Amino acid sequence: MLGNSFGSCTLWPYVFKCETLHLMATENITVGSHVWIEDPDDSWIDGVVSKITGKDAEVKASSGKTITGKLSKIYPKDMEAAPAGVDDMTKLSYLHEPGVLQNLKTRYELNEIYTYTGNILIAINPFQKLPHIYGSHMMQQYRGAPLGELSPHVFAVADVAYRAMVNESKSNSILVSGESGAGKTETTKMLMRYLAYLGGRAATEGRTVEQQVLESNPVLEAFGNAKTVRNNNSSRFGKFVEIQFDKHGRISGAAVRTYLLERSRVCQVSDPERNYHCFYLLCAAPQEEVDKYKLGSPQSYHYLNQSKCYELVGVSDAQEYLETRRAMDIVGISSKEQEAIFRVIAAILHLGNTAFAKGKDADSSLPKDDQAKFHLHTTAELLMCDAKALEDALCKRVMVTPEEVIKRSLDPRSATINRDGLAKTLYSRLFDWLVDKINNSIGQDPNSKFLIGVLDIYGFESFKANSFEQFCINFTNEKLQQHFNQHVFKMEQEEYTKEKINWSYIEFVDNQDVLDLIEKKPGGVIALLDEACMFPKSTHETFANKLYQTFKTHKRFIKPKLSRTDFTIAHYAGDVQYQSDQFLDKNKDYVVPEHQDLLSASKCSFVAGLFPPLPEETSKSAKFSSIGSRFKVVLLYVCLHGFG
Numbered sequence: 068m069l070g071n072s073f074g075s076c077t078l079w080p081y082v083f084k085c086e087t088l089h090l091m092a093t094e095n096i097t098v099g100s101h102v103w104i105e106d107p108d109d110s111w112i113d114g115v116v117s118k119i120t121g122k123d124a125e126v127k128a129s130s131g132k133t134i135t136g137k138l139s140k141i142y143p144k145d146m147e148a149a150p151a152g153v154d155d156m157t158k159l160s161y162l163h164e165p166g167v168l169q170n171l172k173t174r175y176e177l178n179e180i181y182t183y184t185g186n187i188l189i190a191i192n193p194f195q196k197l198p199h200i201y202g203s204h205m206m207q208q209y210r211g212a213p214l215g216e217l218s219p220h221v222f223a224v225a226d227v228a229y230r231a232m233v234n235e236s237k238s239n240s241i242l243v244s245g246e247s248g249a250g251k252t253e254t255t256k257m258l259m260r261y262l263a264y265l266g267g268r269a270a271t272e273g274r275t276v277e278q279q280v281l282e283s284n285p286v287l288e289a290f291g292n293a294k295t296v297r298n299n300n301s302s303r304f305g306k307f308v309e310i311q312f313d314k315h316g317r318i319s320g321a322a323v324r325t326y327l328l329e330r331s332r333v334c335q336v337s338d339p340e341r342n343y344h345c346f347y348l349l350c351a352a353p354q355e356e357v358d359k360y361k362l363g364s365p366q367s368y369h370y371l372n373q374s375k376c377y378e379l380v381g382v383s384d385a386q387e388y389l390e391t392r393r394a395m396d397i398v399g400i401s402s403k404e405q406e407a408i409f410r411v412i413a414a415i416l417h418l419g420n421t422a423f424a425k426g427k428d429a430d431s432s433l434p435k436d437d438q439a440k441f442h443l444h445t446t447a448e449l450l451m452c453d454a455k456a457l458e459d460a461l462c463k464r465v466m467v468t469p470e471e472v473i474k475r476s477l478d479p480r481s482a483t484i485n486r487d488g489l490a491k492t493l494y495s496r497l498f499d500w501l502v503d504k505i506n507n508s509i510g511q512d513p514n515s516k517f518l519i520g521v522l523d524i525y526g527f528e529s530f531k532a533n534s535f536e537q538f539c540i541n542f543t544n545e546k547l548q549q550h551f552n553q554h555v556f557k558m559e560q561e562e563y564t565k566e567k568i569n570w571s572y573i574e575f576v577d578n579q580d581v582l583d584l585i586e587k588k589p590g591g592v593i594a595l596l597d598e599a600c601m602f603p604k605s606t607h608e609t610f611a612n613k614l615y616q617t618f619k620t621h622k623r624f625i626k627p628k629l630s631r632t633d634f635t636i637a638h639y640a641g642d643v644q645y646q647s648d649q650f651l652d653k654n655k656d657y658v659v660p661e662h663q664d665l666l667s668a669s670k671c672s673f674v675a676g677l678f679p680p681l682p683e684e685t686s687k688s689a690k691f692s693s694i695g696s697r698f699k700v701v702l703l704y705v706c707l708h709g710f711g
């Protein structure tokens with residue numbers, strides 16, 4: 068029996084529509100054929116066809132079960148398949164989904180976690196340390212070895228990228244994709260280690276660039292990773308690491324670019340997940356630190372106790388706290404800055420406990436009780452701002468109309484949303500600061516000749532509920548798919564034609580129309596979303612209606628029958644139904660002017676520095692910057708550097 072429940076990640080990570088893999092599955096299936104059939108309970112199962120009736124076939128599975136299915140969904144089983152599998156899928160007699168999965172499974176059982184498909188590497192997460200395949204003797208072996216000469220390995224992919232850069236004088240990108248927990252981050256680290264081995268300098272003075280990049284990981288992980296259902300250390304942001312080289316192929320600088328940090332996690336966690344690691348680390352810090360920030364146990368904070376998961380098996384938060392502080396020292400974050408960083412983290416926890424009740428006036432609010440007042444005051448103390456000003460910034464909103472400026476009270480629900488907005492803004496500004504700091508401390512080489520980029524990105528996502536994050540991730544995968552279509556399929560086909568190999572042409576799904584639907588300017592979904600965000604009266608209903616009107620006849624856009632605000636996009640990998648209700652909020656990376664004024668006036672230069680004053684003309688109105696459009700630019704940047 069076969070299932071694809073084991074995590075796998077791919078380098079050159081394009082997701083095929085399964086139909087594109089049925090190249091050679093044209094053999095006639097008759098009674099007595101050995102086949103694979105989809106088992107409703109357990110993915111693929113093998114068996115022998117016992118009866119064919121019209122378009123249906125009955126299969127006696129090897130497990131003893133009898134399953135009936137469509138003939139068109141039944142695939143021949145290779146009875147002469149090598150017992151140990153093949154190291155390159157292109158060597159399979161039948162290139163279809165069950166054949167591919169069977170091969171990966173066979174190899175995995177023999178501890179072979181890597182398999183090629185041409186020049187794509189598939190890695191299956193071993194969920195155990197395999198030091199023997201990553202040691203320095205392995206690095207030596209792969210150095211300069213042509214792809215395919217040795218067993219499939221992540222080092223071989225890095226070697227090809229490096230050699231191509233040196234020999235052809237051009238930059239390269241390696242894409243690492245897969246679902247959460249598949250092993251992308253670990254694979255990225257291995258790639259960087261190997262590139263450091265190839266292009267590293269001897270550490271004559273202090274630490275080398277590559278050491279610094281690797282050492283910055285624990286800092287990024289403490290603030291950007293969290294426990295999710297699938298992965299105890301899940302990166303909640305996308306990452307593009309750029310390693311710069313000089314003309315001799317020696318590493319001369321590096322930069323880490325991050326995008327799409329999951330901001331909503333700061334205020335909202337569901338069981339059995341956790342918020343970002345740093346919150347728990349700080350609660351487990353030495354007692355004098357905990358006292359200094361007036362902290363208690365994680366159980367006492369609203370932003371943490373929405374889930375009952377506080378600890379990770381086999382991980383000591385106290386130990387991790389000390390290690391994070393050490394890693395921060397190494398990347399050059401001063402002890403004063405570290406103190407301010409954790410002060411902001413503590414402030415966010417206290418802010419989350421500032422609950423509101425109805426005030427005296429209609430639709431007004433005030434801190435709910437003495438506890439809420441305590442947390443409000445502690446937040447102000449830690450952020451070094453005025454407590455009354457903080458309360459006002461949370462409970463009131465200045466409305467700027469062409470005629471006048473009005474200060475309006477917020478009801479408790481709106482004040483709570485406003486409070487959560489402030490927490491998210493603070494956290495994401497802090498995260499961006501850390502990334503900038505890491506980049507400054509590693510140092511970029513303005514004269515770098517080439518670079519190798521490693522893009523660590525989620526694969527296609529389709530959940531029960533899909534929001535703006537899934538929209539951006541799926542947009543990225545559409546872009547990557549298009550690149551795959553344009554370059555790889557065409558390239559492979561040309562190669563086969565040149566070599567006169569009898570190869571039935573792959574019918575790939577051209578997804579330009581989906582990309583137009585999403586990113587076209589003007590008129591694409593992102594452009595319409597930006598428009599909605601700029602118009603004060605927009606709601607997700609008006610945004611959804613605009614989409615329905617604009618794309619009424621678009622064949623990749625569907626209005627679901629039972630919803631008035633959802634929309635479905637027919638992606639290359641399948642239909643995804645998106646809930647539009649948080650699209651506007653999530654796309655707006657604007658800081659509420661009251662929050663901006665409050666924090667830029669902080670007596671703590673670190674906090675004030677996170678909120679530099681805005682240019683005069685924009686300071687009076689809410690400054691809106693579109694996350695979706697910025698994401699589009701980042702993608703363009705990655706593509707330009709990656710696929711030249």
Ligand SMILES: Nc1ncnc2c1ncn2[C@@H]1O[C@H](COP(=O)(O)OP(=O)(O)OP(=O)(O)O)[C@@H](O)[C@H]1O
Binds near residue numbers: 253254298
């Ligand atoms: N090559 C490997 N060798 C040993 N263990 C691995 C390897 N790859 C992954 N793992 C294990 O699987 C866990 C999850 O992997 P990783 O964090 O790299 O996944 P990911 O794809 O980056 O997930 P996410 O998208 O959630 O961040 C790791 O913490 C590690 O324990």
